[in-house]
Structures are given as structure tokens and as C-alpha cells.
Amino acid sequence: xxxxxxxxxxxxxxxxxxxxxxxxxxxxxxxxxxxxxxxxxxxxxxxxxxxxxxxxxxxxxxxxxxxxxxxxxxxxxxxxxxxxxxxxxxxxxxxxxxxxxxxxxxxxxxxxxxxxxxxxxxxxxxxxxxxxxxxxxxxxxxxxxxxxxxxxxxxxxxxxxxxxxxxxxxxxxxxxxxxxxxxxxxxxxxxxxxxxxxxxxxxxxxxxxxxxxxxxxxxxxxxxxxxxxxxxxxxxxxxxxxxxxxxxxxxxxxxxxxxxxxxxxxxxxxxxxxxxxxxxxxxxxxxxxxxxxxxxxxxxxxxxxxxxxxxxxxxxxxxxxxxxxxxxxxxxxxxxxxxxxxxxxxxxxxxxxxxxxxxxxxxxxxxxxxxxxxxxxxxxxxxxxxxxxxxxxxxxxxxxxxxxxxxxxxxxxxxxxxxxxxxxxxxxxxxxxxxxxxxxxxxxxxxxxxxxxxxxxxxxxxxxxxxxxxxxxxxxxxxxxxxxxxxxxxxxxxxxxxxxxxx
Numbered sequence: 399x400x401x402x403x404x405x406x407x408x409x410x411x412x413x414x415x416x417x418x419x420x421x422x423x424x425x426x427x428x429x430x431x432x433x434x435x436x437x438x439x440x441x442x443x444x445x446x447x448x449x450x451x452x453x454x455x456x457x458x459x460x461x462x463x464x465x466x467x468x469x470x471x472x473x474x475x476x477x478x479x480x481x482x483x484x485x486x487x488x489x490x491x492x493x494x495x496x497x498x499x500x501x502x503x504x505x506x507x508x509x510x511x512x513x514x515x516x517x518x519x520x521x522x523x524x525x526x527x528x529x530x531x532x533x534x535x536x537x538x539x540x541x542x543x544x545x546x547x548x549x550x551x552x553x554x555x556x557x558x559x560x561x562x563x564x565x566x567x568x569x570x571x572x573x574x575x576x577x578x579x580x581x582x583x584x585x586x587x588x589x590x591x592x593x594x595x596x597x598x599x600x601x602x603x604x605x606x607x608x609x610x611x612x613x614x615x616x617x618x619x620x621x622x623x624x625x626x627x628x629x630x631x632x633x634x635x636x637x638x639x640x641x642x643x644x645x646x647x648x649x650x651x652x653x654x655x656x657x658x659x660x661x662x663x664x665x666x667x668x669x670x671x672x673x674x675x676x677x678x679x680x681x682x683x684x685x686x687x688x689x690x691x692x693x694x695x696x697x698x699x700x701x702x703x704x705x706x707x708x709x710x711x712x713x714x715x716x717x718x719x720x721x722x723x724x725x726x727x728x729x730x731x732x733x734x735x736x737x738x739x740x741x742x743x744x745x746x747x748x749x750x751x752x753x754x755x756x757x758x759x760x761x762x763x764x765x766x767x768x769x770x771x772x773x774x775x776x777x778x779x780x781x782x783x784x785x786x787x788x789x790x791x792x793x794x795x796x797x798x799x800x801x802x803x804x805x806x807x808x809x810x811x812x813x814x815x816x817x818x819x820x821x822x823x824x825x826x827x828x829x830x831x832x833x834x835x836x837x838x839x840x841x842x843x844x845x846x847x848x849x850x851x852x853x854x855x856x857x858x859x860x861x862x863x864x865x866x867x868x869x870x871x872x873x874x875x876x877x878x879x880x881x882x883x884x885x886x887x888x889x890x891x892x893x894x895x896x897x898x899x900x901x
Contacts, residue, residue, distance in 0.1 A: 400428040400469040402476050406524075407685050408465070411541040413483045413519045413572030415686035416459045418722075423451040423684070429469035436465045437484070459569035460484040461517070483519060485570030486563075487687040490556030491586070492694030494579030495729070495777055495784075500557055501550035502640045504779040514544045518560045520552050522575040526677045527668040533628055541572075553577060555729070558785025559691055563792055574687070576678055578668055582697040583708045585674045591715045592671055596704050600671050607663045620666035623659040632658070639738075645774050648738055669697070675715075683719055689796060690716065691788055692728035695748045696776060702747035706754040713759055725796050726762045727788050728752065730894070732778045733771025735880035740776060742879035749895055763795045766805040768876050768883040769892040787891065802826050802889040808896035811873070816866050818900055820859040820873070826888025829855045838881040842872045859885075871900045 404424040414420055414436075422434050422441075425448050432443045434452050437460065443452035463482040466475040490496055500506060522538040537551035549557075556573040564571040578585075584592055584600040592601050626632055639651060661667055668674060698705050713726050730752050734742035756764035765787040770778045778784075794803030806822040806829065813819075818841075822829070841848040841863055848871070852862040863871070876883050876895035885893045 400426065400472075400476055402426045402429075402432070402467055402469070404467075404477070405681065405685075406539050407521065407574070407682060408479060409541050410479050411481045411519060411543070412479065412521070413485050413487055413541075413570050414457070414463075415487045415688060416484045416569065417456050418686040419456055420454040421451070421684045421686060422454065422465075423449070426450050426469070431470060433468045433471075434465070435468075435475075436482075437463050457484050461570060483517070483570035483572070485517070485572060486567065487572040487574060488556070488559065489574045489576050489682070489687055489690045490553040490559070491576050491690055492692050492729075493577065493581045493697055495696070495732075495781075496553055496555055496691070496693035497575070497577040497579050498554050498777055498781055499551050499640070500554045500781075502642075502777075502779065503554040503558075503781045505782045506550075509782070510545075510550070512544070512561075515561065515564060516543060517564050517570045518557075519543060519570065519572045520549070520557065520560070520575065521572070522548065522552060523678050523681065525578050525668070527624075527673065528666045529677065531624075531666075554781035555693055555784040555788065556691060558782045559788045559792070560785075562786045562789035566789070566793060567797060573691075574682065576682065578674060578678075580697055581669055581674060581694070583694060583705075583712050584671045585669050586679060587672060587712050587715045588675050588719070589672045591711045594711065597708060597711060599701065599704075604663065604671050611662070611664060616662050616664040616666065619659065619662050620664065623661035624666070626659045627661070640777065642772075642775055642777075642779060645736070648774070652738060679716075680719070684721070686722075687720070687724065689725040689727065689792075692726055693784070694728075695731050695752060696745075699742075699744040699748055702744050702751055705748050705751035706758075709752070709755050710759050713755075713762065723761055726759075727791050727795070728755075728762065728764050729784060729788070730764050730766050730768070732767045733773075733876075733878070733880045733882070734776050735773035737774060737776040742776070745879045746877050746895065753894065763791045763804070765791055766892050766894045768881070768895065769886070771880060771882075773880050790889070790891075802887060802891075805891040806885075806887045806893040808875075808894070808898055811898050811900045813866075813871075813900060814860075816862055816864075818861045818863060818866075818871060818873070820861070820898065822857070822859070822893065824887060824889075824891070825857045828857065828888055829859060829893070830886055830888075831855065832884040832886070835884075837884045838876045838878065839885075840874045840877075842874070843867060844869045873898045873900065 426445045439454045441452040443450040461483045465479040467477040468475040521541045524538040537548045542548045553575045560571045560573045770780050790803045793799045804824045806825045809821045811820045849864045851864050854860040883892045
């Protein structure tokens with residue numbers, strides 16, 4: 399009897415990437431050769447040591463296709479997958495702000511009333527921390543559509559991106575959620591890439607943690623912690639937190655959960671170096687995709703000064719894994735004050751590292767959400783806007799539209815008597831403010847804060863400074879952990895953080 403097992407990503411209702419070689423693989427018993435048929439093409443795959451792999455030539459966008467797999471010249475296929483679309487697929491990757499469930503979005507009550515768009519398909523990878531882990535994850539492991547039961551538990555930025563881009567490009571869009579809250583970038587990278595300096599710090603810190611640890615005690619505590627993590631009691635409590643709590647309610651929540659089991663760092667922890675790369679990411683390879691949407695960096699704030707190197711290496715790692723120069727569109731960290739004892743004072747360093755990646759790594763683009771932050775919550779609730787800005791960026795950087803899709807970026811500045819002129823890229827015809835002042839803007843000369851008496855907005859920003867002397871002037875914009883940004887481009891995109899020294 400023939401038994402064929404496909405990776406979970408191959409299911410009814412799936413999407414296959416258009417205009418790229420279609421790669422199909424899996425396991426088989428009881429057959430020496432398989433015939434795979436799709437969209438008018440067929441390919442033969444030899445079964446070797448219980449595994450098979452084949453390629454089918456790239457196809458244009460389509461809907462309503464079938465994938466058939468037959469063994470050893472059988473006329474009746476052993477497997478038939480139906481309702482397959484061909485379009486563009488993106489991986490929605492990162493930590494909790496990408497994982498952030500749609501039901502928590504500020505716009506959820508509006509979104510859930512939208513008419514269903516069958517050209518959008520979603521898939522959540524199972525979140526597995528260690529080999530053999532068994533978890534009840536009903537929202538993971540299946541392709542689904544809007545209004546299906548898994549929908550409300552899908553990535554809000556990922557879905558919002560799909561909804562915004564699909565009607566523009568006119569082909570099916572698939573989003574694969576491969577994300578996990580609280581995870582550092584090193585968890586999503588192959589060990590080879592973490593051997594390079596300065597990234598070896600992550601492996602050194604992990605090994606240092608394990609030096610004095612008892613293996614049996616780690617196993618016992620991990621088992622207890624995972625039982626709690628997956629319990630209904632914890633899930634209800636965490637859901638309340640994700641909807642949003644003020645500082646007082648957070649303190650109460652911390653007291654109520656103070657005795658909860660803590661997962662020790664070790665071989666059962668999802669944050670260990672390379673763990674999720676091996677157990678989640680590699681499960682997708684070599685499934686062809688269009689690109690990656692990335693929202694992560696909060697858990698790397700402790701090493702923010704090297705995040706540009708960390709993230710650049712992660713991009714190289716993923717591109718090497720897929721053997722494809724995948725475009726990466728990513729989100730600059732939002733303003734943030736404090737949440738559950740965590741503070742955002744290190745975020746400006748991460749944001750600067752993220753900007754260096756956007757400038758130096760080809761095939762990448764960064765959106766700014768400096769207007770969407772929340773002082774008391776690390777999870778901004780306006781994820782619909784995040785997805786829409788990623789889609790706008792994709793339209794310009796990936797699909798080649800001549801549109802204003804990037805946030806204004808400081809270029810240069812000069813004095814004009816008591817005025818300072820600041821020039822930006824990507825402004826459109828005019829910059830504008832929401833309100834009568836420019837927030838988060840600081841002018842320093844010789845250690846003295848100078849008052850902004852007046853300002854004018856056009857493509858440039860002109861500042862009239864009181865008592866301006868001949869000393870160099872330092873201008874800082876949105877450089878705090880938490881700040882409020884209200885300066886925008888013609889496309890309603892916030893100006894990026896910057897520091898300028900005007901001589």
C-alpha cells in the first residue's frame with residue numbers, strides 16, 4: 399500500500415507562488431516513483447530512502463487549480479489537492495507585533511464585517527520550541543480564508559498587508575505566518591551565521607546560562623512552564639493583556655501571575671539561538687515565496703548597537719536558505735514607554751540600526767510607525783495601518799509603481815539668518831503637521847535648548863530659532879524611547895527619526 403506524506407504547507411485551498419519554479423517534496427512508502435501533475439504540467443519524482451522531490455515549471459497567476467500525485471503508473475491519483483490558487487506569497491515573520499492577532503486590532507469590529515475576499519489565503523506555522531513538542535494549536539497548520547475560525551488569530555499586520563495589496567496587484571495573495579512573541583532574531587538564524595563576530599555573543603550568553611544549570615531541573619521546570627503556557631487559564635489571562643491594560647492594571651496583573659511557572663533558558667526554550675530556524679523556518683523550505691514581511695527587534699534592544707549586523711545576517715541567512723534574493727520589508731520599532739516592567743529607552747538605538755539596514759542591504763525597505771506608538775503598551779493597536787504601509791512600500795519597491803511610498807528622511811540642512819532649513823526626501827509636494835506645533839523636535843546649541851519661535855512647511859521644513867548664535871546647532875527629532883510624531887509627508891507617512899548638526 400502506498401503512503402504519501404506532504405509537508406503541512408501543501409493542502410486544499412493553498413496558494414502557490416507565481417512565476418517561480420514550483421517545488422514539491424515529501425515522504426513516500428510503497429512506491430518507487432511518483433507522478434505529480436499541476437496546471438497542465440507533469441513531473442516524475444523518484445522515491446529515495448522514503449523521500450521525494452520534484453520541480454514543475456513556473457506558472458502565471460490562476461485560481462481553481464488541482465495538484466495530483468499518483469504512484470507507479472496508477473491511473474487514479476493517491477492525493478488530490480483542490481481549490482489551489484497561484485499568486486504572490488509573503489512570509490509574515492518576527493515577534494509579537496507581527497504575531498499580534500487580528501482580533502486585538504483597533505479596527506477589528508470594522509474588519510470582521512468586510513465582505514469576504516476569496517483571493518486571500520492564510521497559513522500559520524505551528525509554534526514548536528523543541529523537537530517532539532506537542533501543542534494544541536487550532537489556529538495553526540491549515541490554509542484558511544477570511545471569516546474562517548482561524549482568521550481572528552492570524553497576524554493583523556500580515557492580513558492587513560494582504561487586504562491592501564491584493565486589489566492593487568489583482569492576483570491571489572497568500573500570507574504565511576511564521577512568528578512568535580518575544581523571540582530574538584538569533585532564534586530565527588542558522589548557527590553558522592551566529593559564529594561570526596559580533597553575533598557570537600548570543601551563543602556565548604546561551605552557553606554561559608547553561609554552565610551552572612542542572613539538566614534534569616531544566617527539563618522538570620520546562621515541562622511545568624509549558625503546561626502553564628498552554629493552559630486555558632493562562633490563555634484567558636494573556637488575551638486580556640493583549641487587548642490592552644493601563645499601567646495600574648498591568649501591575650495588578652503582574653501580582654496575580656507572580657507565582658506562575660517560568661520557562662528556563664535551555665533546550666526547551668523558543669528563544670535559544672537557532673531553535674526556531676530549525677523547527678519552524680526550515681519546515682517551509684524550499685516552498686517558493688515572493689518575499690518577507692518582518693516586524694521584530696524589541697527582544698534585541700539589549701544588543702541594539704549590533705542589530706544592524708544581526709538583522710543583515712538574518713536576511714542573508716534566509717536568502718541563502720531559499721537560494722533566492724527575497725525582498726525584505728520591515729517595520730521600524732514604534733515609540734514605547736513601559737509595559738510589564740519592560741522599558742523602551744533602548745529603542746532609539748535599535749531604530750538607528752534598522753535604518754542602517756534599510757540603507758545598506760539591497761532589496762530591503764523600512765516603514766516608519768513613529769506616529770502609532772503607545773506609552774503603556776509595547777503592542778500598538780493600529781496594526782491595520784502597519785499592514786497598509788507595508789503594502790504601499792511593496793507597491794513601490796517590489797511592484798515598481800511610481801508612488802510616494804517611503805517616509806520622509808532627513809537629507810541636509812543649512813542656516814538662513816535666524817532660520818534653519820531642513821531638507822527631506824519622499825515628502826511629496828508638502829509636509830504637514832497634525833496640530834499647531836512640531837512634536838518631538840529638539841534644538842540644542844552649546845548645551846542650551848533653543849526655542850522654536852516659528853516654522854514653515856513645504857517640501858522643506860524651516861525653523862525660526864530664538865537667539866541663534868554661530869555655534870553648531872544640533873537638531874534631534876523623535877530620538878526618545880517614547881515620543882509623539884505629528885510631522886507627515888503628502889502620503890500621510892511620518893517623518894523618520896533623525897539627528898542633524900548644522901554648522
